[in-house]
Amino acid sequence: MLDNLGNGAPPAVLAPMSGVSDLPFRRLAHRLGASLVVSEMVASEELVKSRFDVLRRVEGNDLTPFVIQLAGREERWMAEGARIAEAKGADVIDINMGCPAKEVTGKLSGSALMRNLDHAQALIKSVIGAVKVPVTLKMRLGWDGNSLNAPELARRAEAEGVKLITVHGRTRCQFFTGTADWAAVRPVVEATSVPVIVNGDILSPQHAAQALEASGAKGVMVGRGAYGAPWMPGRIANFLASGRDAGDPTLNEQCEIALEHVEAMYAHYGKDLGIRNARKHIGWYLASSGANEAVVKSWRAKLCTMLDPERVFDGLKTFYSSTELRAA
Numbered sequence: 001m002l003d004n005l006g007n008g009a010p011p012a013v014l015a016p017m018s019g020v021s022d023l024p025f026r027r028l029a030h031r032l033g034a035s036l037v038v039s040e041m042v043a044s045e046e047l048v049k050s051r052f053d054v055l056r057r058v059e060g061n062d063l064t065p066f067v068i069q070l071a072g073r074e075e076r077w078m079a080e081g082a083r084i085a086e087a088k089g090a091d092v093i094d095i096n097m098g099c100p101a102k103e104v105t106g107k108l109s110g111s112a113l114m115r116n117l118d119h120a121q122a123l124i125k126s127v128i129g130a131v132k133v134p135v136t137l138k139m140r141l142g143w144d145g146n147s148l149n150a151p152e153l154a155r156r157a158e159a160e161g162v163k164l165i166t167v168h169g170r171t172r173c174q175f176f177t178g179t180a181d182w183a184a185v186r187p188v189v190e191a192t193s194v195p196v197i198v199n200g201d202i203l204s205p206q207h208a209a210q211a212l213e214a215s216g217a218k219g220v221m222v223g224r225g226a227y228g229a230p231w232m233p234g235r236i237a238n239f240l241a242s243g244r245d246a247g248d249p250t251l252n253e254q255c256e257i258a259l260e261h262v263e264a265m266y267a268h269y270g271k272d273l274g275i276r277n278a279r280k281h282i283g284w285y286l287a288s289s290g291a292n293e294a295v296v297k298s299w300r301a302k303l304c305t306m307l308d309p310e311r312v313f314d315g316l317k318t319f320y321s322s323t324e325l326r327a328a
Contacts, residue, residue, distance in 0.1 A: 008241070009237070009240045009241035010208075010212055010217075010218060010219040010220065010240045011035030011036060011197075011218075011219040011220075011237060011240075012034060012035050012208065012219065012220050012221075012222055012233040012234070012236035012237035012240065013034065013035055013036040013037070013038065013166075013197060013219060013220070013221040013222065013233065014026065014029045014030075014034045014036070014037040014038060014221075014222060014226060014230075014233045015038060015199060015221045015222060015223035015226075016038040016039055016040055016041055016069040016094065016096070016138070017040065017223055017224075018040050018041050018099075018101075019040070019277075019280075020040070020226075020227070020280075021037065021038065021039065021040050022040060022056075022057070022265075022268070022277075023056075023059050023060045023268055024261060024264035024265045024267075024268050025230060025261070025281075026038075026039070026060060026063060027060070027062075027063065027264065028230045028257065028260065028261050028264070029226060029230040029231075029233055029234070030063055032230055032231040032233075032234040032257070033231070033233065033234020033235070033237055033238060034222075034233035034234050034237065035219070035233065035237050036065065036067065037063060037067065037233075038067045038068075038069050038094055039057055039058065039060065039067060039068045039069050040057050040069070041069050041070075041071045041096050041099060041104075041110075042054060042057045042058055042068055042069060042070050042071065042081070042085070043071055043072065043109075044070045044071065044072035044074075044077040044078045044080070044081030044082070045072055045074070045077040045081070047070070047081045047084055047085070048077055048080045048081055048084060056268075058084075058085055058088045058090070059088075061088060061089030061090070064091065065091035065092055066089050066090050066091045066092070067090065067091065067092040067093075067094055067136075068085040068088070068090040068092075068093060068094070069093075069094040069095070069096050069138070070082060070085060070093060070094070070095060070096065070127070071095075071096040071099065071104065071109050071110060072109055072123070073107060073108040073109045073112075073113070073119075073123070075122055075123055075126035076126075078095075078123050078126050078127050078130075079126040079127060079129065079130035080130070082127045082130045082131045082135075083130050083131060085131075086130075086131045086132070086133055090133060091133055091134075092133055092134050092135070092136055093127060093131055093133060093134075093135045093136070094135075094136045094137070094138055094166075095123065095124060095127055095135065095136070095137045095138070095162075096109070096110055096138055097110065097111060097113045097114060097120060097137060097138065097139040097140075097153070098110060098111050098138045098139045098140045098166075098167075098168050099111060100140070100170075100172045100173075100174075100175050100176075105172065110172075111139070111140050111143065111172035112143075112172070114139060114140065114142055114143050114147070114149060114150075114153060114172065115143050115147070117149060117152060117153055117156060120153060120156070121153075121156045121157070121160060124137065124156070124157055124160045124162060125160045128160055128161045128162070134163040134164070135161065135162055135163065136162060136163055136164040136165065136166070137153075137154075137157045137162045137164075137165050137166070138165075138166040138167075138168075138199075139153060139154075139165070139166070139167055139168070140167070140168045140170055140171055140172050141167065141168070141169060141170060141171050141181070141184050141185070142171050142172070143171060143172050143173065144171050144172065144173040145171060145173070147171075148171070148184070148187075150167055150185075150187070150188045151187045151188050151190070151191035151192075152191070154167075154188045154191050154192040154194075154196070155191050155192060157192075157194075158192045158193065158194050162194060163194060163195075164194055164195050164196075164197065165188065165192065165194055165195070165196050165197070166196070166197040166198075166199050166221050167185045167188050167196060167197070167198060167199065167215075167217075168180065168199040168200045169181045169182050169184055169185050169198065169199070169200040169201070169211075169215075170200055176224075179201055180199075180200025180201040180202075180211075181200075182198055182200070182210065182211040182214035182215045183214040183215065185198045185214075185215035185216075185217060186214070186215050186216050189215060189216040189217055190216070195217075195218040195219070196215070196216075196217045196218060197217055197218065197219045197220065197221050198211045198212065198214075198215040198217035198219075198220055198221070199220070199221035199223065200223075201225075202220050202221070202222050202223075202225050202236070203224070203225035203232075204225070204232075204236075205235060205236045205239035205240070205245045206245075207225070208220045208222075208236045208239070208240060209239075209240070212240075220236065220240075222236060227284040227288075228281065228283075228284025228285045228286070228287055228288035229248070229284075229288050230257065230261065231248070231249055231257065235247075235248070248288070251289065251320050251325065252320070254285065254288070254289060254320065255316060255317060255320035255321075257285075258281075258282070258285040258316055258320075259313055259316055259317070261278075261281060261285075262274075262278045262281070262282065262309075262312060262313070262316070263309075263313075265277055265278045265281070266278070266309055271309060274309075275306075275307060275309065275312070278312075279303075279304040282300070282303050282304055282312070282316070283296075283300045283304060285316075286299050286300055286303070286319065289319075289320070289325055290325070291325045295325065299315075299319050302315060303315045303316065303319070
């Protein structure tokens with residue numbers, strides 16, 4: 001996959017998203033045509049310490065290629081975490097230097113690493129030296145508008161042996177405000193010879209085409225555009241390959257996808273935790289259906305308070321077959 005990025009159609013990758021891109025979601029997006037799916041961010045130190053919920057994040061070696069994203073601030077933990085990920089079957093290790101969350105940057109991980117490129121480079125070197133599989137890197141444009149150092153980090157990453165770089169078109173201090181600056185990713189593309197993936201605000205096939213043109217990147221990464229739409233990376237990949245947009249699945253197909261997803265979450269987490277974790281996805285599926293805001297709000301209040309899986313399944317079927325939705 002990584003070796004062939006420059007050949008054929010640009011790929012559409014499912015982004016690593018904490019609390020979202022768990023194994024049920026990744027399996028579904030993969031089945032629906034995503035070019036590549038990436039695990040949730042995995043804290044390297046907690047992986048080494050075998051914390052149960054973190055170990056669950058590194059499941060999924062049935063997916064090919066199997067990509068695990070690691071986060072951390074210390075070389076020893078990142079190196080050992082990478083070795084464990086490789087032993088778990090990872091085909092690719094992705095290093096997180098892009099997460100803007102305060103609980104991550106406050107621990108000097110994620111995009112906080114872009115404030116000290118010497119340390120960032122040392123972490124990259126430690127991971128690459130620990131494993132035989134390819135290592136990739138995800139980052140932002142920089143910490144803030146006064147330190148747009150993504151091109152320099154890309155050059156250093158390439159020098160250490162990173163095989164692919166993903167850039168979100170915002171700084172850390174922007175979080176998710178405003179709009180992603182796809183054109184600002186072009187200097188990263190020009191600074192390195194490794195493939196670059198553009199990320200941020202890619203919500204449709206048309207956005208993907210615009211992002212590729214503005215950035216010069218080899219492919220796109222879809223994050224929030226896949227909320228309630230695990231088919232979106234596949235839809236985009238098909239559009240970039242064929243030039244034709246098949247559109248969203250029919251409502252009947254969306255219903256089947258939502259049911260499959262929720263059932264997989266129950267199986268993965270167990271009934272009680274599965275119900276709680278599925279609620280945000282159910283809300284997103286309702287919103288993606290095209291129903292008006294009032295209808296979505298009403299159904300969210302019903303479905304996201306139910307405790308019986310069978311009632312949730314029946315409620316979803318009723319929603320997708322309702323005349324108020326069909327008339328939308």
